Amino acid sequence: MVDVAVTEEAPASRPRLATGAVGIVVAVQVAVLTALSGRYGFHRDELYFLAAGDRPAWGYVDQPPITPLLAKLSTAIFGETPMGLRVIATLIGAAMVVVVALVARELGSGKAGQVFAAAACALSSFVLVVSHLLATTTLDMLLWALIGLFALKLLRMGDGRWWLAIGAAVGVGMANKWLVLLLVLALGVALLVTGPRQVLRTWWLAAGIGVGLVVAAPILVWQAAHDWPLLTVASGISADDGAENRLLFVPMQIVYVSPVLVPVWIAGIVRLWRDPAVRWARALALSYPILCVILLILGGKPYYSVPLLVLLTAAGAEPALRWITRHRAIATGLAVVGVAINAIVGLPVLPVSALGPAMAMNAEQGEQVGWHELTATVAGVWDDIPAADQDRAVILTSNYGQAGAIEEYRGDFGLPAPFSGHMSFADWGPPADDLTGPVVLVGEIDLATVGDLFDGCEQVTENDNGMDLENQEQGTNVALCTGPARPWSQLWPDVRHYY
Template identity: 30%
Template sequence: MAAALMPWLLALAALTLLRLWLAAILPLAPDEAYYWVWSSGLQGGYLDHPPMVAIFIRAGTLLAGETPLGVRLLGPLSLALGSLLLMRAAEDLFPGRRAGPWAAALLNATLLAGVGAIAMTPDTPLLFFWTATIWALARLHATGDGRWWLVAGLLAGLALASKYTAALLGLGILFWLLADPAMRRWLLRWQPWAGGVLAMLAFAPVIAWNAANGWASFAKQGGRAGDGDGDVGDALRYLGELIGAQVGLATPLVFLLCVAGAAAAARQWWRGRDAAALLLAALILPGAAIFLWQATGSRVQGNWPAILYPAAAIAAAALLAAPRWMRLRVPALVLGGAMTGAVYLQAAAAPLPLPRGADPTLARLAGWDAFLGDVEAAAAAQGAAFVAAEEYGLASVLAFGLPPGRVVVAMDGRWQHFSLPTPPAGVTGLLVRSERRGEWPPNWPGAEPIPGEDGRLVRRRGGVTAEAYRLWRVVPAPGQPPAAVLPRSGGG
């Protein structure tokens, strides 16, 4: 068995090295820089998400410095470890079928995993701890040892401390317990309950932070669901967007295999009361139904269902034994690898001069180094005591990338949930503002536009415009909207 696994392990190692290299050479996207700000002041929670992404970044920067690689270090490494755990889980759930390597390969062939391994977002730790929880539950299924409930509970709690959608993991486990007669016997034993206690202890800092901050994060994320107006046209559009995003982000053939695998898991449990198949169905179908329901009233971001794919990949690898499905495995890996490789190549070298609307890598990653140099030159020319931005992502990029010593100020209500100093009064700063925010005045009271070409900067890659910005003179004053001085990267 070990010899048979060697090609898969070598491929995983090579892929991980490629991802680490890309993580090192690509500039941070605005959201990544924002999460880096979180890591500079660890808390029990934040307005947007629980704190695990900040903990991942803090660990990475302690090992590799405050660099793009440091921020992203645990992304490729956690996906590599998660892939090994997924392989083991598939073997424990369906021994003898050699489904593990195929399950891990299918997951790695998706854009969701391939791009998510490089971009450090809350989905990065979420996907790892979700997969690790499946591994612990598979160990429980294979061994019957109740102590694995404790491991599963702790890992599920860490998933919930990564992103609130991990509540679907608890829902799936509960369904598994209640729906299978053999599993219901565990309800009379202490281990599942102790596992639940461990999960809540792991999540307790998030609850405490919300309690101290007016339940701000719970209210913000809870308000995402069910906010549609019931319009049929909107519902159909949102549903189409969600399904289309999954076809693209999972890659078409992997998506087809995962959907068929989920259906096979449900069918196998219904016909044979197979507890392993039920576990997979419970971790896929309720979540899929909730995302589809939510799409009838509001837009569902394409990355949110990423958590469904580890279990779906196992189902596709273990339960689709018919030749017509088996023949799709290699083409699925080839197509997924080609699509992911194309994104990697475009992000790193941009061989195609695509416009912003057709190239997400242009909008998020392109031209930051030259742009930061232009901002610093403009600040020096204006004699600015600080550089400011209203957009939290842009402000965070400035804080991470401008030279050491340059004060960076952010103006946004979210910063009131951080313990950050306020900008000094009575000094003049330079506000950088995207033209995409329109022609209306900045939120900063009394902002004065800098006229002419001196007041406009463009971020580009290879002559293609990623974004244009206007510059304004600003002065802090009492009574203005909340503003904060952001922490700075040690490396500038």
């Protein structure tokens, strides 16, 4: 029997979806993202996704398989260029805007509120960044929003069948990024505190859990068979960056959506807590501080909580519109300033030479620059190896961005496929033991401590991106060694690293 009792105080019907007006917001968003998607170049993570997509599996040591598969799909259809890869990110960003408009509608907003929520979502710095680049966070953002929407429908209607949709979305989320479990935990605790608890007293909840487990089963089996490497990577992130993440957590909550929109999402929390018309959705309001506490304990990155902030911004659309009606001139000025800042921080609108200030807020801007130049630098060292020795030589990088770049651009320089001990590149090695010739080492490698790994190492050059841009690979060392000190199969465990 289906539990269809409408929860207390929750209306059974919703305003009409403002299809045309929201569609205009989406059309403008897609046009802007598409026009800018080819500027700069691939991001280091995108290069890694391309490499992983060429090696399809049920999992990788640092991520489930969906994002690499999306990278492979998008480039197979639209071309292996930054623009071709980012078509899928643009489409996900557009879907995010629609879902946020639906969240605003679910909370009682009419046309104006839905358009406000859609525009605020499309223009927020976080959404701009992850809709411009393809990242695991890109799809994760959309899945969190969908889970929030489905949860609101469950709470408003009391129809337990929405647990199936929630379970399916969580299962897909597990196939993309396991952070979705933190959202489930936060929403679950909030629901126990605020109610309506009757939505938990249904067998549809168990059915939803079953759906999620079925969807995620291949990923869980792969991780178990490989000793749960995702947990190893997550614990390393917490150990290495936990203190910094905790220190920056609160300031970055102000920045990631937009400082201009902070009063809006705060108003959304207050509205959900106090307004009788939407108090049935208080669990959404409480889930945000609960999630923040969890992230602070775990040392998680500040942006992990931002998808919830976007939903709370939608909840604040109605009080924001009332304020805007009384203060139009101020609101217009704030909107112009907010859009300008978010565009500069989140999108490739500046010349590369002017990126420095923007990188202080979003370092990912600089990580889209200089990869072809890095490959050229490595090629210069490779060309110093005698032709007779090149068939036995190896290029070894210290991180997956360097390896992904060389793999992507090696055809331009006649280079062999690179190797790396970083993340899943380690699983795609080691080099064959008969490759006993020179080794080109790329990255911050301490030559004083590599004697047990490689013989006769000398630094040859440093990478220069030619744009005077201080990104992560500017000044990267490139060294040349006479050969490996041991067979590759023996030294590979010492080369492997996760951080």
